[in-house]
Amino acid sequence: MAGDPAPLASLSVTHVYYDPQDPISLFCAYLALLPQALCVVYATLIWSTREVEIGLTFAGQLTCEALNFALKRLIKEERPAAMHGKGYGMPSSHAQFVTFWSVSLGLFLLVRHKPSKAIDSRAPSSAHTPWSVGERMAVTVAGAAVAALTSWSRIYLNYHTERQVWAGSITGVVSAVGWFTIVGIARYTGWLRWGLETPIARAFRLRDLVVEEDPCQSGWEKWEERRVKSGSGKPKTN
Template structure:
C-alpha cells in the first residue's frame, strides 16, 4: 500500500516576488491576522480581562461568518496558484476590518479611564486625542493589510472591499451586542459566574488605563520600600 501524499500546513505560507520590496513587505503584512490571534491569546491569559475575551469571541464569530460567505458565494481567486479555497470575501481584509473597527469603537465610545486610587495628582487619564491616534493607526494598518492581498494577487479588489465591509458590519453589530450586555448587567453576571471567578476574569480595562494603573502601583511599592529603608537607617543610627 502506497503512502498518502504529504500535505502542507499553509497558515504562514505566502508567495511573493523576492525582487520587489513592496511584495516582500506585503508578504509580512499577510501574517498580521496570525500575529493578532497570538496577541489575543497572550492578553487574555495575562490580563484576564473580559473585554478582551468578548472582542476575541466576536473576532472568531466574524471568521465563521467569512467561512459561510465563501461557501455561499463560491467566487474563485484571481489565480488558483495562489491561496486555497474561495476568494470572496477576503478573510484577511474581513479579519483586520473587524479588529480595527471594534478597537476604534472601544477606544472612542467605551474606554473611559479615570484615576481614583493612590496618587491621582501624579498621572492624568489617557486623553481622547491619544486614543484617536491609536484608532487611526489601527485603521491604517488594516488598510495596508487589505491592500497587500490585492498587491500579492491573492484577491480581486472587489473581494477585498467586500471583506472590509463584512468586517465592519460584524464589528459594529458585535459592539452593539456587547454594549447592551454591559448596560443590562449580563457582563457583570458572567464575571460573577463560577467558571469566570475560577479563571479570575475581571472588567477593569473599561474604566482603568492598565499601563498607568500598573505604573501607579509600582510607584507605591517603590515609595514603601524607600520608606522602609529610611526607617531602618534611623534605627541603625
C-alpha cells in the same frame, strides 16, 4: 522562454507567495502574517490581564472568521487567475479580519473606554494620566491605516480582487459594529455582570477594569505604594 514571469517564492512557515525580486511584494507577504500575530496578542493579553472586554472582543473576532468561512462557501467566487493558492476568495478573510480588529479598537477607545485620572495621595508625583481623546484618536487612525495597508496587500499579491477586498472590509465593519452593540447590551442589561459572578469566571479570575482604567494602572499604583513605603526606591547607603 523570454517574457515568462519570474517564479514566485514561498514565505517560510506561512507559504505566502510573493515575488522575490520585488521588495514591496515581500513586505506584503509579511503583512499577511498580521492576523496570526493579532491572535497571539489577543491570547497574551487575555492570559496576562484576564480582562473580559479583551476576551469578548476576541470571541467576536473568531465569530467574524466563522462568518467569513460560511460566506466563502456560500458565494463560491474564485480568486484571481494569477493566484497560485487554493480556496474561494469572496470575501477576503484578511481584509475582514483586520477591519474587524481596527474598528473594534476604535469603538473601544473612543466610545466605551472612560478612564479616570488616578492619584495616589501618598505619592503625589505618581499621578496617572490616561490617554487623551487625541491620543486615542491617533491610535484609532493608526489601526485603520494598518488594516487598510493589509487589505491592499492582498490585491497586490493577487490573492484577491478589489471587489473581494471591499466585500471583506465592509463585512468586517458591520460585524465589528454589530458585536460591539451586542456586548453593550450585555453590559446594559446586567448579563455581563452576572457572568462575571459565575464560578467559572471566578475560577479564571476574570475582571472588567479596562473600561475605566488603563491595563497597567492598578499594578502601577501598587508598585508606587510599595516604592514609597520602602523609601522612594533610593538605594541604601552604609
